[in-house]
Amino acid sequence: MNQKNESIKTIAVLCSGGDSPGMNCAIRAVVRTALGEGLKVYGIRRGYAGLLEGSFVEMDASSVGNIIQHGGTILQTSRCPEFHEAETRKEAFHILKRKKIDGLIVIGGNGSYNGAYQLAQEHGLPVVGIPGTIDNDIEGTDYTVGFDTAVQTAVEAVDKIRDTAHSHARTFVVEVMGRKSPAIALHVGVCTGAENIVFPSEDVDYDQISADIRRGLKRGKSSSIIICAEGEEPGLSYKIQEKLKESSGIDAHVCILGHIQRGGNPSAIDRFLASRMGFVAVKAMLEGNTPVATAYVKGEVVSIPLENSLKKKDDYLPHFVELARSLSI
Numbered sequence: 001m002n003q004k005n006e007s008i009k010t011i012a013v014l015c016s017g018g019d020s021p022g023m024n025c026a027i028r029a030v031v032r033t034a035l036g037e038g039l040k041v042y043g044i045r046r047g048y049a050g051l052l053e054g055s056f057v058e059m060d061a062s063s064v065g066n067i068i069q070h071g072g073t074i075l076q077t078s079r080c081p082e083f084h085e086a087e088t089r090k091e092a093f094h095i096l097k098r099k100k101i102d103g104l105i106v107i108g109g110n111g112s113y114n115g116a117y118q119l120a121q122e123h124g125l126p127v128v129g130i131p132g133t134i135d136n137d138i139e140g141t142d143y144t145v146g147f148d149t150a151v152q153t154a155v156e157a158v159d160k161i162r163d164t165a166h167s168h169a170r171t172f173v174v175e176v177m178g179r180k181s182p183a184i185a186l187h188v189g190v191c192t193g194a195e196n197i198v199f200p201s202e203d204v205d206y207d208q209i210s211a212d213i214r215r216g217l218k219r220g221k222s223s224s225i226i227i228c229a230e231g232e233e234p235g236l237s238y239k240i241q242e243k244l245k246e247s248s249g250i251d252a253h254v255c256i257l258g259h260i261q262r263g264g265n266p267s268a269i270d271r272f273l274a275s276r277m278g279f280v281a282v283k284a285m286l287e288g289n290t291p292v293a294t295a296y297v298k299g300e301v302v303s304i305p306l307e308n309s310l311k312k313k314d315d316y317l318p319h320f321v322e323l324a325r326s327l328s329i
């Protein structure tokens with residue numbers, strides 16, 4: 001480790017945006033690593049909204065005991081649109097300063113990172129981001145905390161749907177989460193052998209979906225699963241159902257998995273990732289090259305400039321789509 005930044009004596013940690021399984025593991029790792037470094041640590045409840053309300057709780061080693069296996073976040077979280085305003089961030093900075101907090105660790109997704117980045121740019125506050133979102137859509141990191149668990153939850157659900165779909169020779173449209181990200185749909189589609197994966201961001205080729213299903217039926221398939229990503233506008237899965245009926249007389253059932261994908265005990269992969277990231281986040285804070293974000297890059301957890309993690313990642317879509325299509329003939 002480089003020279004320790006002696007000006008950091010007290011840090012705070014918060015979760016922001018949609019929760020994700022493994023956030024508790026990250027909180028635990030941050031708190032225990034910081035305590036080990038002789039720092040004082042505050043947890044901030046309910047994300048940036050709680051920061052603005054001054055909702056701080058001092059954390060000790062036992063305050064993060066027995067949480068590693070639990071989904072959700074003991075600190076709770078929120079979406080806080082007001083944090084887009086410079087005036088609000090200024091107020092937040094003053095609240096942190098009054099509490100003598102020298103650095104902030106934010107566990108969340110792109111929106112949360114952007115708030116943290118602006119706080120750092122405008123007020124010079126040392127900040128570190130930990131990617132916590134089921135969507136796996138943060139640039140600069142191969143994986144985000146919670147993605148593995150969410151995919152596993154959805155895969156288990158689709159496997160169950162496949163059982164009944166097979167027994168009744170039915171077609172199902174299963175909608176998974178990811179308002180702006182195709183990652184869950186892609187992974188779940190590949191892992192469940194889905195006949196089709198549909199992304200709202202693309203022009204949906206309903207004729208192609210019908211043709212694929214009919215081809216499958218012809219070669220003796222007894223069920224078809226179409227995985228559809230949630231998208232920004234609700235209703236795509238019902239639209240697919242309607243179009244299949246219209247064009248081919250196929251009676252598809254719709255199943256929307258929804259928020260079950262955000263809950264549940266984190267997988268071992270998410271626990272390990274979050275623990276490593278929490279540890280690296282505190283070390284990076286003390287090294288002083290903030291603002292940074294922790295990232296999983298080719299098997300290693302590293303810290304990268306926060307600037308490189310502000311955008312949404314969308315770069316692996318084509319080859320996964322090709323993979324899914326090639327395997328679902």
Ligand code: F6P
Binds near residue numbers: 017019177
């Ligand atoms: O946290 C990410 C995510 O779960 C997306 O997959 C989903 O589209 C969105 O959040 C739902 O957010 P909310 O629970 O706030 O409606």
